[in-house]
Amino acid sequence: MNKELESSIDFLKELNPAQQDAVKEIEGPVMIIAGAGSGKTRVLTYRIAYMLQHKIDAFHILSLTFTNKAAKEMRHRIEKVVGSEARNLWMGTFHSVFAKILRIEAEKLGYPKAFTIYDTDDAKKLLKTIIEEMALDSAVYKPNVIYNRISQAKNALIFPYEYYKDKEREASDQTSGMSKMGEIYTTYCQRCFKAGAMDFDDLLLKMYELLQKHPKTLEHYQHKFQYIMVDEYQDTNFSQYMILKMLAAVHHNICVVGDDAQSIYAFRGATIRNILNFNQEYPEMKTFKLEQNYRSTQTIVKAAGELIKKNKEQIEKNVWTENTEGDKIKIYKTLTDNEEGKLVADLIFDDKMQHQMYNKEFAILYRTNSQSRALEEALRKMNIAYRIYGGMSFYQRKEIKDLIAYLRLVLNPNDEISLDRVINYPVRGIGKTTMEKIRVMASEQNKSLWEIIDSNDLLKIGASGNKVREFVMLIKSFKAELSRKSAYDVAYRVAKESGILKDLYEDKTVEGMSRFENVEELLNGIKEFSQSKDESGEPITLDLYLQDIALLTDADKDVEGDDKVTLMTIHAAKGLEFPHVYLVGMEENLFPSQMALSSRNDLEEERRLFYVAITRAERKVTLSFADTRFRFGQLISNEPSRFLEELPAEYIHFMTPVKTNLPPRKFNLDQERHNFKPTSLKAQLGGHPKPLLPDINFKPLHKAQPTEATSFEADNTDTLEAGNHVEHQRFGKGLVAAMEGKGSERKAIIEFDQYGRKVLILRFAKLKIVE
């Protein structure tokens, strides 16, 4: 036993009795119900340290988490306690660990070792081409919907051939007019297989298939993973449950940690049943409850507790704390999202001044990523540094995906999505007609696109055949380099000789330059990566790199030590804590979200989400809602969230509507026009017609659903002129503003607050189309 381990025995004494019991019970099935802020990660960490102390080989321990961030945090903390031993642990997300295993075992399933991992965009693109090839109506068969349905099926371990064994499923497809769903699913799986590609769900499904079909392999991994730990167990789905069941079947040493109150992924197949079923699966299991909260004030713990009591389905527990009472939860009302941003920035500024706080002690949480924009603007104006997690990832950018597609293709030429992406980028004269011919041949001969263009069939293509041949040679020449050169050298050559670097370099627009820089950044990333070694000391090859980034998001490359305010969705905040938490957008239809209510009728999950948000805070929770909220120019809410009423009155404090200290100003259209500076360089150079007023997003009325907000009373809408004052059904008085666009005149109605400042804009275009 090394020194680090010895010191961790002392550390046990710092745990409370419940935590200690959970740590020491290392044999047999264990379920730990861990309330919010109850020191769960600590328990998991010491549990592993305790195992190592008791001569359990790190090689036999598997520790699974849900997100990369949690995995990283866990690895970090374990390294601190147990030192270098930690390297031998199998630790990671379900997806990354299974991807690693599938790489080793790929051939047993008929996949290439360097199989491609399709992200959601890739998968939807493939679905789109399949739907087109089947000549189905893309208005009925929406790739998005199809993708989700297939995902559901896969998570429930339903294979294509048994898709319609479930009559209920068949009926539901019938009623939604998608009777070809089963066929699409079948084709999709075949195409993925032929392309040597797996989507995210396949990483689970194929893992299951592997263990199911290959008893020897199952035995091997059962022996390897004699001790299994699962974090955030409440968020596992059926396929994960089944895989765990198989892996743990021999030794029964499975420890799951979770909190049913924090289950927020039911929408994508996670099921609370996994927790509830646990003792049926393992009757000899022991349960431990961690109920003492070390994170938050009395007020926060109690308010959150009262709130979550309203949910019917849950495991009985009583979360309590010895912490101080703390401030009440404050609730602010603002007029629009921009005002809300300003308010939050102001409040953070005040907090910082009054309490000498750092930026990093604040988090602003929201329900949807799109809410970040207004907050960003406000924080920027106040010069408060912030960092946004989630949203569009670096790896989803077009230029990044392009280069990665080349790299994927080099490793796995059958990958049709990547081939499709780059065969004519940069432009090399291989157009639609040529691709169509190749597609037809591939489908007739049941071959991949690459197999066609890498064969004599190329001769049948005609004039552009030579261009295709050149492309094939190019990819092959890259492939030849693989064994001789480092990942970085190959990647750099690809970027250069494919013409990507040149193409981007020649684009001197602001966007073009930033794209070039992004590619440079990716190459630098590959360089760093290829110089590092993996756990077994082997240099990182290109396929390992691709595997790695396929499962990575922006949020994972975090910069420690930066003093920045955190902006993220509530989902992303799970497992984190901050002294002050601002939760914005507390409106009906947004939170709880319209979708959760209409499609799944799942108010309880939204409530758990609210619970998660509040319990991130150590000392202070501030909630805010806007009087009206728009999305894509349409009103989506004008009503505070029902959750605000669910908080017991004794713990909350309604603040008066915001008073800003800006001097009142009268709105003046000419002045506004004069003040308006287009933000993008392109707009300044006159690239696009821009609205003469900032913040106006026009929406053609003839397509837009007339909402309460847009159906204002005016028979003479078509004669409205800029500067006209109009009466409006719900919002009262407004002023018409105009925008000069090409071809059509566009208008908007602007409203003012009591100071005469612009607060609300209703957007219209082509008003005369109203009938």
Added chain:
DNA sequence: CTATCGCACTGTAGT
């Protein structure tokens, strides 16, 4: 086959 432009669509979360 390519470039350009206007139009339509999007819409919860993360691997």
Added chain:
DNA sequence: AGTGCGATAG
């Protein structure tokens, strides 16, 4: 808002 797609001209 941003982006992808399709129509159209070159």
